[in-house]
Amino acid sequence: MKKTTWLALSFFAVMELPAQKILPVVGPGKTVDPFHYAIRKGGEFQNGVVVTAHPLASKVGAAILQNGGNAFDAAIAVQLTLAVVYPGAGNIGGGGFLIGRTVKGKIVAIDYREKAPAAASKNMYLDADGNAQTQLSQNGHLASGVPGTIAGLASSFKYAKLPWAALVQPAIDLAEQGFAITEREARSLNSTIKDFIKYSTVPSPFVSREVWKAGDTLIQKQLAATLKRIRDNGAKGFYEGETARLIVEEMKRGKGLITLTDLKNYKAAVRDAIHFNYRGYDIYGFPPPSSGGIIVGQLLKMIEPYPIASYGFHSVKATQLMIETERRAYADRAEHLGDPDFWKVPVKTLLSKKYLDERMKDYHTDRASVSSSIKAGVIHESEETTHLSIMDAEGNMVAVTTTLNGGYGSRTVVGGAGFLLNNEMDDFSVKPGVPNMFGAIGNEANAIVPGKRMLSSMAPTLMLKDGQPYVVVGTPGGTTIPTSVFQSIVNIVDFNMTAEDAVNKPKFHHQWLPDEVSLEKGFEPDTAEALKKMGYTIKASSAIGRTELIKITGGKKQAAADKRGDDSVAGY
Numbered sequence: 001m002k003k004t005t006w007l008a009l010s011f012f013a014v015m016e017l018p019a020q021k022i023l024p025v026v027g028p029g030k031t032v033d034p035f036h037y038a039i040r041k042g043g044e045f046q047n048g049v050v051v052t053a054h055p056l057a058s059k060v061g062a063a064i065l066q067n068g069g070n071a072f073d074a075a076i077a078v079q080l081t082l083a084v085v086y087p088g089a090g091n092i093g094g095g096g097f098l099i100g101r102t103v104k105g106k107i108v109a110i111d112y113r114e115k116a117p118a119a120a121s122k123n124m125y126l127d128a129d130g131n132a133q134t135q136l137s138q139n140g141h142l143a144s145g146v147p148g149t150i151a152g153l154a155s156s157f158k159y160a161k162l163p164w165a166a167l168v169q170p171a172i173d174l175a176e177q178g179f180a181i182t183e184r185e186a187r188s189l190n191s192t193i194k195d196f197i198k199y200s201t202v203p204s205p206f207v208s209r210e211v212w213k214a215g216d217t218l219i220q221k222q223l224a225a226t227l228k229r230i231r232d233n234g235a236k237g238f239y240e241g242e243t244a245r246l247i248v249e250e251m252k253r254g255k256g257l258i259t260l261t262d263l264k265n266y267k268a269a270v271r272d273a274i275h276f277n278y279r280g281y282d283i284y285g286f287p288p289p290s291s292g293g294i295i296v297g298q299l300l301k302m303i304e305p306y307p308i309a310s311y312g313f314h315s316v317k318a319t320q321l322m323i324e325t326e327r328r329a330y331a332d333r334a335e336h337l338g339d340p341d342f343w344k345v346p347v348k349t350l351l352s353k354k355y356l357d358e359r360m361k362d363y364h365t366d367r368a369s370v371s372s373s374i375k376a377g378v379i380h381e382s383e384e385t386t387h388l389s390i391m392d393a394e395g396n397m398v399a400v401t402t403t404l405n406g407g408y409g410s411r412t413v414v415g416g417a418g419f420l421l422n423n424e425m426d427d428f429s430v431k432p433g434v435p436n437m438f439g440a441i442g443n444e445a446n447a448i449v450p451g452k453r454m455l456s457s458m459a460p461t462l463m464l465k466d467g468q469p470y471v472v473v474g475t476p477g478g479t480t481i482p483t484s485v486f487q488s489i490v491n492i493v494d495f496n497m498t499a500e501d502a503v504n505k506p507k508f509h510h511q512w513l514p515d516e517v518s519l520e521k522g523f524e525p526d527t528a529e530a531l532k533k534m535g536y537t538i539k540a541s542s543a544i545g546r547t548e549l550i551k552i553t554g555g556k557k558q559a560a561a562d563k564r565g566d567d568s569v570a571g572y
């Protein structure tokens with residue numbers, strides 16, 4: 001951790017002003033007002049730009065860039081800010097993946113996915129009759145893996161320029177003084193209040209009102225104190241000392257498994273990014289323990305032999321081809337993908353042309369293939385993960401997808417520490433054939449083992465054109481993440497769309513099991529009808545993804561924040 005002096009910090013200190021007037025200060029002249037802010041959906045920027053799920057987080061990120069930080073600095077400050085202003089998915093009690101490219105061309109892939117605690121075991125969510133008890137993997141103390149986020153941020157800090165404390169301070173300011181919540185956040189908190197009460201052992205700020213409404217101030221003093229320990233002690237401020245003690249006490253009160261040793265032993269991992277070429281563009285995705293990079297790679301490489309642009313956007317021919325590739329890639333996910341530290345993932349084969357050509361041999365242009373009769377669950381709308389895309393003026397690019405898994409994770413707030421814990425254990429295959437909350441099934445590759453990382457679908461992705469930064473993209477959405485990223489890339493490369501259209505056009509999704517196609521509202525009805533006639537089961541879906549995308553065009557950074565949420569861009 002770089003040593004930070006209070007002198008260096010003085011630019012970032014919070015002025016003592018009357019309540020409600022205190023602004024979090026990110027730097028000289030670049031302040032963010034937590035009580036008056038607007039959502040901005042897009043724009044073109046000459047220098048740096050940040051796209052996130054919340055306007056305050058985007059503004060903090062842009063202010064960090066304007067105060068001398070680079071994309072890695074901004075990514076750290078934004079993730080901590082999201083933990084305050086977007087508690088449903090932003091987190092310090094969860095995990096994520098960062099993929100970045102430095103201005104010198106180095107690709108950085110940092111894995112800070114949660115791990116199963118040492119006391120976890122393969123059948124921990126099965127009852128005496130062998131039936132899966134997914135309420136335990138999805139809610140409350142037993143659902144939490146060992147959090148990775150702070151270790152990940154500390155690991156990415158070596159690429160940053162500003163003092164660590166300066167990157168943590170905006171989040172502290174927002175937690176301590178509060179901020180005005182959006183209408184969407186008010187609705188989301190209101191629908192979760194009962195669960196916060198049920199799954200927490202102490203009251204939290206989330207239950208400080210019976211009913212939340214837009215404009216109410218959310219103050220999180222205990223979270224601010226936790227963030228101060230992280231500011232002052234780096235990762236040790238989370239994994240050791242007071243914060244670790246509070247987590248373990250919470251585990252004891254709720255019969256959870258995470259111990260002081262689990263916390264102390266947690267390390268982020270540096271991985272080799274997935275790299276492939278699609279129609280001349282270099283694409284970098286996240287490798288296992290996320291399935292994201294492999295699935296996006298398989299999908300793009302399976303459609304590459306076909307002239308999809310000539311078929312037309314959302315034409316029957318293009319859509320059916322893409323659905324069939326999705327079916328095949330998700331079947332591979334269920335069988336072959338897991339934490340590479342515990343399971344040999346055949347990455348090269350899964351992405352090889354020979355293998356993918358073979359996979360598409362039984363694809364017929366006139367009818368639906370059939371997945372299997374194995375029963376699987378339904379796909380849920382999911383805003384519970386979150387993604388941020390950043391490009392700076394120097395030429396660094398960063399994509400981060402981070403999550404608590406379900407909305408507000410396990411709904412357990414760590415008593416005295418003020419932050420939510422993840423329910424990421426549900427992303428393991430708790431029993432072969434039993435779907436997780438996203439309807440994904442798995443097998444031995446993703447079985448629970450102490451210290452193992454659960455399989456993810458997160459797909460933070462970078463694209464280069466002629467060796468230069470071109471696109472940063474990613475989205476939340478559980479198993480729909482890779483299909484959303486896939487379709488956003490196809491929209492740009494094959495259908496020549498703007499960032500805004502690439503993100504906002506309706507999406508579709510197939511994940512092998514359940515054997516059905518989910519179509520977002522507004523999807524071409526004639527195509528839907530034709531697919532039905534070919535034998536596809538069509539399901540109407542709620543919003544698919546909340547994609548944040550930046551694309552270089554005409555020398556400028558064209559940014560789009562998904563219309564499906566409060567997502568917002570900020571840049572200069």
Ligand code: GLY
Nearest residue numbers: 405456457458478
């Ligand atoms: N928790 C969702 C994912 O990692 O895919």
